[in-house]
Amino acid sequence: MERLPVRDRGIIAYDIVLWLKEKYGGEMAGKIIERLSPEAAKMLSDPKPGDWYPVELMREVYDVLDEMFSEKEPRALESLGRFMADHGLRGFMRLVVSIISVKTIVWRISTLWNYYHEGGRAEVPVIKDEGAHKKGVMTISGYNAGQGWCKVMDGYISFIVEATGAKDIRVEKQTCLSKGDRVCSWLVSWQE
Incomplete structure (x- = not known):
């Protein structure tokens, strides 16, 4: 039996870029993108909220974020999670x-x-x-x-x-x- 691909909705990548820009400015998003493979960089450069992206690309993004922030700002990724949850809970929700x-x-x-x-x-x-x-x-x-x-x-x-x-x-x-x-x-x- 063939395993189905595991994918994430593009809103996740979109929220990552939004968080980086709001919290650190556009330059930080560029620094993250520079450290990614061409496929992951393409995804994070222009994420489409309604598209689906392979979890392997998202893992690469999370790994780079963790490397960049873990030493100087160990709770940065937790902050990203709070941002994503907050962004997902708008208005009526x-x-x-x-x-x-x-x-x-x-x-x-x-x-x-x-x-x-x-x-x-x-x-x-x-x-x-x-x-x-x-x-x-x-x-x-x-x-x-x-x-x-x-x-x-x-x-x-x-x-x-x-x-x-x-x-x-x-x-x-x-x-x-x-x-x-x-x-x-x-x-x-x-x-x-």
């Missing part, structure tokens, strides 16, 4: 998220995943109630965009949970496909 619970978002996680990614799978198989605190483990399988992407997800997850009005949010990376684990996973805890 922000209102909807602000009045629903984290559990409701969890029930829709696969739909949200499939909007941005072709291939791979997102799940939150268990949510535990521990008094006022809740815990869940988010897992991503069949999708490996590298360790830089995992840092982006730290910020993305935090922002989405925060947007529901939850407090005392913690996101802790547990396992990583890039490190040989079966899935990428995050332990997420919050108080509603």
Whole structure:
């Protein structure tokens, strides 16, 4: 059986460029593009939000971002994740998220995943109630965009949970496909 390609919606690459320009100016986007392969550079030079791009190109972008920022600004990619989540929650969607619970978002996680990614799978198989605190483990399988992407997800997850009005949010990376684990996973805890 032939494996289907794993791809990301172009809005992700578009948001990366937007974040770079807003936070660091247009010159930084150029510095990132210079370090990419011709295919990845072409994608990031003019990303089309509605197109689909191979995850290998996105991984290359995340790897370069991680190399460029990890030493001087270790939380930069987390900031990118928060930016992407914020950019995705505009207008009516922000209102909807602000009045629903984290559990409701969890029930829709696969739909949200499939909007941005072709291939791979997102799940939150268990949510535990521990008094006022809740815990869940988010897992991503069949999708490996590298360790830089995992840092982006730290910020993305935090922002989405925060947007529901939850407090005392913690996101802790547990396992990583890039490190040989079966899935990428995050332990997420919050108080509603």
